[in-house]
Amino acid sequence: MPAESVSTRPSRSGGSLGLTLVLSEITVLFRRLRTWAMIGALALIPILIAVVVRVSSDTSGSGRGPAFLNSITQNGLFVSLTALTVAIPLFLPLTIGVVAGDTIAGEANLGTLRYLLVAPAGRIRLLLVKYAGAALFCFVATLTVVVTGAIIGALLFPVGPVTLLSGDTVGIGGYFVRLLLLALYVTVSLLGLSAIGLFISTLTTIPVGAMAATAALAAVAQILGALPQLEWLHPWLFTNYWLGFADLLREPIVWTSFADNALLQLGYIAVFGALAYGRFSTRDVLS
Amino acid sequence: MNKNWRWLPAGIVPAVIVAASVSGTAVAEAQPQLPAKTAQELLEFVATSTDDAYSGTVEQSSNLGLPDVGMATPSGGTSSNDPTSLALELLTGEHTARVFVDGPDRARVQVLDELAQRDVIVNSTDAWSYDSATNEVRHAALPDKDAAKAELEARLQQKVADHPELQDLPRTPAELAELFLTEIDPSTEVAVDGTSRVADRSAYELRLTPEDPATLIGTISVSIDSETGVPLGVAVQAKGQEDAAFDAAFSDVDFSAPDATIFDFTPPPGATVIEAPTVDEARALVDGKDSDLPAVPTAKPTVIGEGWSTIVELPAGSASLMGIAPGSGEAGMGEIMEIKPGMDPEQVAGAQALLEQALTDVDGGRALQTSLASVLITDDGRILMGAVGIDQLVAAARQ
Numbered sequence: 001m002p003a004e005s006v007s008t009r010p011s012r013s014g015g016s017l018g019l020t021l022v023l024s025e026i027t028v029l030f031r032r033l034r035t036w037a038m039i040g041a042l043a044l045i046p047i048l049i050a051v052v053v054r055v056s057s058d059t060s061g062s063g064r065g066p067a068f069l070n071s072i073t074q075n076g077l078f079v080s081l082t083a084l085t086v087a088i089p090l091f092l093p094l095t096i097g098v099v100a101g102d103t104i105a106g107e108a109n110l111g112t113l114r115y116l117l118v119a120p121a122g123r124i125r126l127l128l129v130k131y132a133g134a135a136l137f138c139f140v141a142t143l144t145v146v147v148t149g150a151i152i153g154a155l156l157f158p159v160g161p162v163t164l165l166s167g168d169t170v171g172i173g174g175y176f177v178r179l180l181l182l183a184l185y186v187t188v189s190l191l192g193l194s195a196i197g198l199f200i201s202t203l204t205t206i207p208v209g210a211m212a213a214t215a216a217l218a219a220v221a222q223i224l225g226a227l228p229q230l231e232w233l234h235p236w237l238f239t240n241y242w243l244g245f246a247d248l249l250r251e252p253i254v255w256t257s258f259a260d261n262a263l264l265q266l267g268y269i270a271v272f273g274a275l276a277y278g279r280f281s282t283r284d285v286l287s
Numbered sequence: 288m289n290k291n292w293r294w295l296p297a298g299i300v301p302a303v304i305v306a307a308s309v310s311g312t313a314v315a316e317a318q319p320q321l322p323a324k325t326a327q328e329l330l331e332f333v334a335t336s337t338d339d340a341y342s343g344t345v346e347q348s349s350n351l352g353l354p355d356v357g358m359a360t361p362s363g364g365t366s367s368n369d370p371t372s373l374a375l376e377l378l379t380g381e382h383t384a385r386v387f388v389d390g391p392d393r394a395r396v397q398v399l400d401e402l403a404q405r406d407v408i409v410n411s412t413d414a415w416s417y418d419s420a421t422n423e424v425r426h427a428a429l430p431d432k433d434a435a436k437a438e439l440e441a442r443l444q445q446k447v448a449d450h451p452e453l454q455d456l457p458r459t460p461a462e463l464a465e466l467f468l469t470e471i472d473p474s475t476e477v478a479v480d481g482t483s484r485v486a487d488r489s490a491y492e493l494r495l496t497p498e499d500p501a502t503l504i505g506t507i508s509v510s511i512d513s514e515t516g517v518p519l520g521v522a523v524q525a526k527g528q529e530d531a532a533f534d535a536a537f538s539d540v541d542f543s544a545p546d547a548t549i550f551d552f553t554p555p556p557g558a559t560v561i562e563a564p565t566v567d568e569a570r571a572l573v574d575g576k577d578s579d580l581p582a583v584p585t586a587k588p589t590v591i592g593e594g595w596s597t598i599v600e601l602p603a604g605s606a607s608l609m610g611i612a613p614g615s616g617e618a619g620m621g622e623i624m625e626i627k628p629g630m631d632p633e634q635v636a637g638a639q640a641l642l643e644q645a646l647t648d649v650d651g652g653r654a655l656q657t658s659l660a661s662v663l664i665t666d667d668g669r670i671l672m673g674a675v676g677i678d679q680l681v682a683a684a685r686q
Contacts, residue, residue, distance in 0.1 A: 067402035071422070074557045085402065163555035165404035166397060167417035167424070246402045252549070254385070254399065256344070256539075267304050274296035282290040 018125060025133040029099070035137070038095040039144050045091060046083035046149035050076070054156045067246075076153030077162055077175060081249070083149040084142075084186065088242050089222060092141060096190050097215030099137045100197025101207060103130035104280065108205040114285050123281050131198050131273070138190040142183045150179065168251040178248055185245045189261055192238035192268030193218055199276040202283065238268050319482050319489035321513050326477045327464050329493055329511060334460030336516035340389040343486060343540030348381040350530045351657040378657075386537075387545040392432070395549055410550040414563075417552070424554040427563035474499055474594040485510045485519040486537040502526075502595035502674045503659055515542055525658035532658045591673075591683050598673035598683045650681055 029035055053072045068081040104127075107113040116126055153159070162175040170178070197214035204210050221239040224230055234240055241261035247254035324332070387395040398405040400420070408415040411432060416425040468477060480494040490510040497504050503525055510520040520536025554560050591598040646653045652665035654677045663671040663680040671680045 071557075160556070163419075163422075163557070165402075165419040166406050167415075167419065167552065167555055167558070169553075169555050243401055247399070250397065250399070250404055252546075270300045271297075271304070274300045278294035278297040281293040 018129070021125065021129045022132050025129045026136060029133050029137060030140075035099070038098060039141060042087060042091060042095065042141055042144050043148040045087050046079050046145060047152050049082050049086070050079045050149070050152040050156050071163070072153065072157060074158070075162060076155070076157030076159050077150060077172070079153030079157075080146045080149030080179060081182075083145050084182070084245065085243070087145050088186065088189075088245075090219075092138075092145075092186070092190060093193055093218035094215050095141055096134070096138055096193050097197055097213075097218065098211045100134045100194045101201050101209075101211030101214045103134060103198050104201040105204050105207040105210045106201075108285070109207050117285055124277065127198065127202075127273070127276055127280060130201075131194065134194040134198065135187070135191055138194060139183065139187040142186040142190070146179050146183050150176075164251050165246060165249050166251045170251075178253075181248050182245050185248060185258060185261065186242075188258075188265055189242050189245075192265040192272075195269045195272035195276070196238070199272040199279065202276050202280040235264075238264065240264065319484060319513070321482050321489055321491065324479055324491060326479050326493065327461075327468060329479055329491055330464035330467060331460045332516035333511055333518060334463050334516075336512075337391050339515050339517055339542065340544040341515075341517060341540055341542045342385070342387040342545040343537045345384045345386055345535055346381070346538045347384065347533075347535040348531075349378050349533050350528070351378055351532055351659060352528075383538075387549050389544055389547075389550065393550045395545075406552075408550060408552045410552075413552070415552045415554075417554075417558070422555075422558045424558045424560045425563060426554070426560055428565060430565075471495070480508065482513070483510055485512075486540045488519065488540065489513045490519050497595040499595040501676075501679060503661070503676065504595060504674050510536065512540075517542075523659060528658050591686075596673065596675045596679065598671055598675065598680060600683070601670040603668040649677055651684055652681075654680065 049069075050072070053069070066082050066085045068078045068085065071078040072082060104113070107116060117123055159172065161169045161171050163169050193214065196217060197210065200213050200217075201207070201210040218239065221237045222242075225234055225237050225239050241257050241264065244257035244261060247257040383399045385397040385399065392411045393409065395406065395408045403418075403420040405419070406415070406417040408417075409429075412429055414427045414429055417423070471477060474497060476494075476496040476498060478494050478496070480492040483490050483492050490512050493509045493511055495507040495509075497506075505524040505526040505528075508522050508524070509518050511517070512519050517540075519540065521533070522531040522536070523533040525532040587602070589600040589602070591600060645655050646664075647656070649663070652663055654664070655662040656677050660672060660674045661677045661680055663677060663684060665671070665684050669684065671684055673680065
């Protein structure tokens with residue numbers, strides 16, 4: 001859909017161009033059928049989990065399966081947590097890979113990139129705008145899983161005060177504050193991957209390649225993270241704190257993983273942002 | 288047209304990150320200057336610290352030369368009710384725990400697992416434990432403290448009346464420290480070994496070195512906070528091993544009283560609560576009288592040797608009591624552990640594989656060797672263990 005991509009962008013240059021560009025980028029992103037298909041697929045994860053648990057009468061479970069699965073029958077609000085645990089290793093990185101990998105390569109592939117680059121300074125701005133769009137998608141995608149999980153859980157199961165990992169209980173209000181923090185945590189976790197995707201996207205004009213490479217890197221990082229022989233490497237992997245969101249479900253909350261995660265992701269953003277800038281600002285844009 | 292300078296940030300940013308992380312560790316390793324203290328003074332200092340309130344995070348790692356149980360059990364399901372596998376699990380790999388202490392009576396320890404947590408809470412009236420993976424609560428009502436203290440005092444008086452030599456029992460921290468030093472002196476060298484930084488605080492290093500050549504334990508070093516006397520870390524070094532075999536230390540610590548609500552615990556709805564027997568019930572259980580409960584076979588262990596190379600021998604039958612089949616490796620491997628109801632077959636399989644890897648055939652039985660201790664299961668069902676090599680256990684078993 002090249003026509004759509006171009007028509008929503010302002011062709012003039014002005015002071016508030018940055019904000020206008022971000023808005024138009026977001027509009028384009030969320031007008032795409034593909035974006036909604038991915039959000040729909042993410043929403044299906046909690047729905048599938050909740051329905052399967054509801055339909056099967058086997059409640060024993062004996063502690064196996066993804067974390068929090070056995071708590072769902074007692075409290076529907078746990079659907080969000082189970083769904084997040086399932087979505088973080090595969091589905092979320094996959095959708096982020098698609099969005100981030102498409103940022104620059106997609107425009108190049110459609111032949112619209114050179115229209116976006118009216119001035120050399122525009123390249124930095126374009127990178128920032130594209131990255132902002134991908135970051136917003138991270139948040140929307142995570143929130144989709146959490147909110148759908150809470151809704152479907154409340155529909156199918158009883159809802160009540162939530163037992164935290166420490167054995168303390170919080171009311172529904174307090175739980176939703178924690179869920180929001182959790183969505184923020186997962187969003188921050190995915191920002192490093194988005195930066196990697198942005199960089200890969202500047203390397204090629206074939207969006208599918210950038211998407212696949214980004215999603216594959218997420219898988220590789222997780223495999224490396226599972227090997228005890230590479231323990232020295234683990235603190236440097238962008239996936240290192242992905243399952244650390246559980247620290248927000250302890251009482252008192254453990255904030256160190258939140259801070260460490262943010263710092264790590266910031267490092268990835270800085271490195272791959274700089275790489276993306278180096279590549280994109282020196283590249284000859286022909287399409 | 289030279290655009291190469293635009294790659295400059297891509298080179299500078301990683302360099303800055305590496306430099307920052309390297310300088311961070313360099314600063315942390317600087318040794319603080321502290322007024323000199325003797326071992327006696329340092330021990331007195333520790334003994335006065337029991338009323339302190341603090342909270343912090345403890346990082347623990349073990350390197351006993353055992354295969355990692357974490358690899359044998361499914362991820363996220365590391366916790367188990369079976370005490371044996373729980374102990375094994377804590378002795379391998381790494382753990383992070385949060386510790387809250389308020390005086391000698393109130394404490395809470397939270398072992399932070401991935402997507403799970405285990406809690407132990409002790410306050411003045413109750414002791415609780417909670418495992419989030421199984422949603423199980425264990426509870427024990429603690430005896431009334433004042434009454435227990437009075438009873439203990441009365442018994443002590445009785446003992447002193449029977450044995451007059453106990454008259455000068457140590458009461459003050461200084462006396463305790465002195466007693467400890469005189470008791471430990473012939474077998475162990477106790478020394479203050481400089482200073483260190485633990486959890487961003489300056490600490491004294493107290494080092495215990497066993498002088499017994501037979502033991503596997505090389506040194507035990509305890510880091511003691513220079514301001515409060517609270518032990519901040521313990522490291523046990525095995526002979527001939529570079530990394531510490533056992534290491535537990537605070538990574539951050541805060542010497543302010545923790546929030547009082549932390550020590551309250553109410554079992555969450557839906558949790559299984561298991562009540563521990565009260566003191567009287569437990570006493571009846573051990574005595575095996577006036578009780579419907581089956582008496583626990585109390586096999587008295589034998590102690591061989593003394594000091595650091597002490598060997599404890601459990602009599603025949605102990606092995607099968609613990610669910611370990613004695614006998615030669617070829618026949619018994621499949622049935623090392625019997626599956627009891629309520630045990631997860633997957634976990635049993637994992638623990639079994641672990642045992643199979645760890646146990647080696649030796650003369651007269653099978654043995655488990657770690658870098659700090661050895662266990663020998665003889666063919667006639669005795670269990671011998673000690674902080675010595677396997678050959679010493681085999682020799683002791685023959686006597």
